[in-house]
Amino acid sequence: MGLNYYKIKKNVLKARKLVIKGTIAAASGHPGGSFSMAEIMGCLFNKYLRFDPKNPLWEDRDRLILSKGHASPGLFSNLAVAGYFDPSEIETLRKFGSRLQGHPDLKCPGVEFCGGSLGLGLSYSIGNALAAKIDGKSHRIYTIIGDGESDEGQVWEAAMAAAKFKVDNMTVFVDRNFIQQDSYTEKIMPLDETLEGDDLSEMWRDASRWKLSDKWRAFGWNVIDIDGHRIEQIDHAIKKANQTKGVPSIIIARTIKGKGVEHMEDNPQWHGKAPKPEMAPIINAELESQFMIAPSIIAGDMSNLENEVKRCAEGRADYIHLDVMDGVFVPNTTFDHTKIKQLRPLTVIPFDAHLMINEPVKHVRDYVDAGCDIVTVHTEVCDESSFGEIKDVLQQNQVGVGLAINPDTNLPQWSHKFIADLDQLIVMSVVPGKSGQKYIESSHEKTQNLVKILKDNKFEGTIEADGGVTLDNVGQCFVDGARAFVGGSAIIGQKDVRGIIREFRNAILKSRRRLLIQKANELGGTELVNNWISLHVIGEKKNQLIQIAKELGFN
Amino acid sequence: MxxxxxxxxxxxxxxxxxxxxxxxxxxxxxxxxxxxxxxxxxxxxxxxxxxxxxxxxxxxxxxxxxxxxxxxxxxxxxxxxxxxxxxxxxxxxxxxxxxxxxxxxxxxxxxxxxxxxxxxxxxxxxxxxxxxxxxxxxxxxxxxxxxxxxxxxxxxxxxxxxxxxxxxxxxxxxxxVIHSESQEFEIGKGITLRDGSDCTIAACGITVKMALDAAESLKKEGISCKVLDMFSIKPIDEELLEKAARETGGIVTCEEHNIMAGFGSAVAEVVSETYPVPIRRIGVQDKFGESARDNEISLLLEKHGITSLNIAKKVKEIRSKS
CATH class of the missing domain: 3.40.50.970 (Thiamin diphosphate (ThDP)-binding fold, Pyr/PP domains)
Structure with missing residues (x-):
């Protein structure tokens, strides 16, 4: 079974946009904490929770208990995406007569806990878990608590009780976003080391100073530390937690408050404040332009691919791009599914397998079984019938569905009916077969043209730029419309993979910031541009944006 | 009993x-x-x-x-x-x-x-x-x-x-033990333990016994008291209270609780809106308690006026004013 990465990602995006819509309509609410837990919610709703929106009180459903109830927009938006009610209802958030109260209320279908007063959800979850045990039920309790909320003594009363009663049918997350209402958690009530005098916006990057896990371990819990915005890590942690018997499990998810919108990220102001309505289109554009870096390991040492996978993991790659070549569809031969299966246990990072092989329909199941999370096949070796079969196999196994086109190929007519189902379209910008080639310049225009066709056919996936992508052209590839970037020799061929990936991200980020400034200008001229820039108050962002604006000719 | x-x-x-x-x-x-x-x-x-x-x-x-x-x-x-x-x-x-x-x-x-x-x-x-x-x-x-x-x-x-x-x-x-095994209980319904025409004593918890004792002693002085066990404080038996007010013209409440927002207040809320009659609330007069060993508890209760004697006194007070 694959990660279901794309479905999760897509629905996380939908949910984030609904949070923006709802809080703007309400003119209040808590976007920051809704965004920090967005990927956790996404994994739960789209992969783990067993529920039936048509029968919200189904006895065997899993229970999701949002202890940090102020993040209700984050819960309501996921309930809407999951089909409990029409997404338009999010506009009634916090309004008189609405089911979507300021804090989660049983009035709203799918809500299991009246949150609001903090520190209570864990105790309440224990009660639910104990009841399930008494009744011999196999459903699970999933609970999300906040880090600010952990100031409440009752959290620790519950921590002791869960260990005593061996509550192992409950999986708890701490959304460790480091911010509470007044300021950074470490300023208000430290959960880690005392960090006086430090640059607080930077402090959580030093893992050696994180002590929250030790606290939970001391209370007798199985503790799993993760990056709470990495879907694969959340997925893996839930799996581990759910398999742990005899002790309660907690996943400490390091997150960023306001994640997904730069000016909200790490900014205590966005704990409980709604964006201005005029900012919505820019924020949505920003949310829609998340991007992924996918190093291609064949550009490394082919005799030690294990090490290349490790370098990708250390470099914090978003995917690991696996170029499978059969020596027939392309002249070169690399490896096949057996190698992928060997590499799979080395990391949880999604495997992005690009099959440059003939008759992929005959082999697709092998790649699913090998543990790929995204499988991309070439249009040149598919037709409507074979691709239909491939798509079905992949979807049934929660594996992302990808289609690739060579530089001299356009999307064939038969493929149009599948566009809405595609998770990924690889636009080759070199002739496939070997790494180290130069980017074919016409690919920029080709990608831009494809964006229109894809949009007309309701594409919800990602364009992946593959071939000759470098630090110099990755920004333009982003402008073209690509959102995933394969880096061969430009990334994996470099000594410091982590460093180069960071540089890639910065280059794309710069390009994205430029696009957003241009969007602000289209919508509201210089005034909106200035207002947009002035929202960015944390770290160096504002100065960087001012620089970009200057380059674009704004004063 | x-x-x-x-x-x-x-x-x-x-x-x-x-x-x-x-x-x-x-x-x-x-x-x-x-x-x-x-x-x-x-x-x-x-x-x-x-x-x-x-x-x-x-x-x-x-x-x-x-x-x-x-x-x-x-x-x-x-x-x-x-x-x-x-x-x-x-x-x-x-x-x-x-x-x-x-x-x-x-x-x-x-x-x-x-x-x-x-x-x-x-x-x-x-x-x-x-x-x-x-x-x-x-x-x-x-x-x-x-x-x-x-x-x-x-x-x-x-x-x-x-x-x-x-x-x-x-x-x-x-x-x-106040009630018999056959006594029926219903949430929201008080129990009339003793009927009377001159005044009502409404009590709850341990004060019910005091109310009965007070009624007994008042009887010797020719004062007939209705005694209610109002075990259900919320919902409270409004009908019974209104009837008691109508029939006896005055109510003394007694509780082991602050008289602020307590049982007496609940009775007063009902009576003032249905059939206003004089009311006296016995209970702790917005104070805190203190230690008292088992053989001294009666002294503690007495200090706060929670006694059958005080109930009887308040009954007479109401009657003298009406």
Whole structure:
């Protein structure tokens, strides 16, 4: 079974946009904490929770208990995406007569806990878990608590009780976003080391100073530390937690408050404040332009691919791009599914397998079984019938569905009916077969043209730029419309993979910031541009944006 | 009525086991006072349905809420001072507030002992004199103060069968048996223990016996008193109170609680809106209590005017003014 990465990602995006819509309509609410837990919610709703929106009180459903109830927009938006009610209802958030109260209320279908007063959800979850045990039920309790909320003594009363009663049918997350209402958690009530005098916006990057896990371990819990915005890590942690018997499990998810919108990220102001309505289109554009870096390991040492996978993991790659070549569809031969299966246990990072092989329909199941999370096949070796079969196999196994086109190929007519189902379209910008080639310049225009066709056919996936992508052209590839970037020799061929990936991200980020400034200008001229820039108050962002604006000719 | 004494907590513990045998959905929670509350016996009988959370009352209340949300009938018990007094937020937000369709509040029964001044030697820190006020103000929560062990047993059965949050306060010490085994109880209905025409004495908990004693002594002076056991403080029997006001022209209330927002206040609210008559409220006059050993408790009660003598005095006061 694959990660279901794309479905999760897509629905996380939908949910984030609904949070923006709802809080703007309400003119209040808590976007920051809704965004920090967005990927956790996404994994739960789209992969783990067993529920039936048509029968919200189904006895065997899993229970999701949002202890940090102020993040209700984050819960309501996921309930809407999951089909409990029409997404338009999010506009009634916090309004008189609405089911979507300021804090989660049983009035709203799918809500299991009246949150609001903090520190209570864990105790309440224990009660639910104990009841399930008494009744011999196999459903699970999933609970999300906040880090600010952990100031409440009752959290620790519950921590002791869960260990005593061996509550192992409950999986708890701490959304460790480091911010509470007044300021950074470490300023208000430290959960880690005392960090006086430090640059607080930077402090959580030093893992050696994180002590929250030790606290939970001391209370007798199985503790799993993760990056709470990495879907694969959340997925893996839930799996581990759910398999742990005899002790309660907690996943400490390091997150960023306001994640997904730069000016909200790490900014205590966005704990409980709604964006201005005029900012919505820019924020949505920003949310829609998340991007992924996918190093291609064949550009490394082919005799030690294990090490290349490790370098990708250390470099914090978003995917690991696996170029499978059969020596027939392309002249070169690399490896096949057996190698992928060997590499799979080395990391949880999604495997992005690009099959440059003939008759992929005959082999697709092998790649699913090998543990790929995204499988991309070439249009040149598919037709409507074979691709239909491939798509079905992949979807049934929660594996992302990808289609690739060579530089001299356009999307064939038969493929149009599948566009809405595609998770990924690889636009080759070199002739496939070997790494180290130069980017074919016409690919920029080709990608831009494809964006229109894809949009007309309701594409919800990602364009992946593959071939000759470098630090110099990755920004333009982003402008073209690509959102995933394969880096061969430009990334994996470099000594410091982590460093180069960071540089890639910065280059794309710069390009994205430029696009957003241009969007602000289209919508509201210089005034909106200035207002947009002035929202960015944390770290160096504002100065960087001012620089970009200057380059674009704004004063 | 005999001079027999009985222990409310013993009756409570015994009844829980009886109910537990009949209803597998009953769960019982305690907070390091399970021997004292006599719930430990339930735990011996049904260990899988019994949870001692240690000295963590907030956790006690909220775990009970979770169990109730999942379909259990949760009895959570400890001393009165530690439930309403300590956990008003948990009780309000996790037991009173959660409402889905017609299920108003969660199905948790908060049953406490050591209510009022008669806790005795432990002193003012342990004497819960505000619980009626606190619990009465929380929507969906019903409030009971039984007068004797028989009431405790009957009411424990009743609240196990009625959906929703209940608060029931028991006394620490043995109390005189007031009711017969055949007495019927209904939530929201007071019990007329003695009829009379000159004044009404409305009481709850341990003060019911004082009310009966006062009525008896007043009878010797030719004053005929109606005595009501108003064990159901919320909902309160408005009809009975209005009738008593109409028939007797005055009401003396008596409670082991602060007179601010307590039982007397509840009676006054009803009477003032239905059939206003003079009222005198006996109870702790907005003060805290203090230590008193078992043989001194009567002195403590006397200091706060919670005696049959004072009831009789207030009855006469009302009559002299009317």
């Amino acid at each position: 005999t001079n027999q004494m009985a222990d409310m907590r013993t009756e409570y513990g015994k009844t829980l086991i009886e109910i537990g045998k009949e209803n597998p959905n009953i769960v019982v929670l305690g907070a390091d006072t399970t021997d004292s509350l006599k719930t430990a016996g339930f735990g011996k009988q049904f260990p899988e349905r019994f949870f001692n959370v240690g000295i963590a009352e907030a956790n006690l209340v909220t775990i009970a809420a979770g169990l109730a949300y999942a379909g259990k009938i949760a009895f959570a018990s400890t001393y009165a001072i530690f439930l309403p007094g300590r956990c008003v937020d948990q009780i309000r937000n996790q037991i009173g507030y959660p409402t889905r369709d017609d299920n108003k509040g969660l199905n948790v029964k908060l049953v406490t002992s050591h209510g009022g001044l008669t806790v005795g030697a432990d002193g003012g820190s342990h004497q819960q004199l505000e619980d009626i006020a606190i619990m009465r103000a929380i929507p969906n929560v019903r409030v009971l103060i039984p007068a004797d062990a028989i009431s405790v047993s009957k009411l424990t059965w009743i609240i196990s069968q009625q959906y929703g949050p209940f608060y029931m306060r028991m006394a620490r010490s043995e109390t005189p």
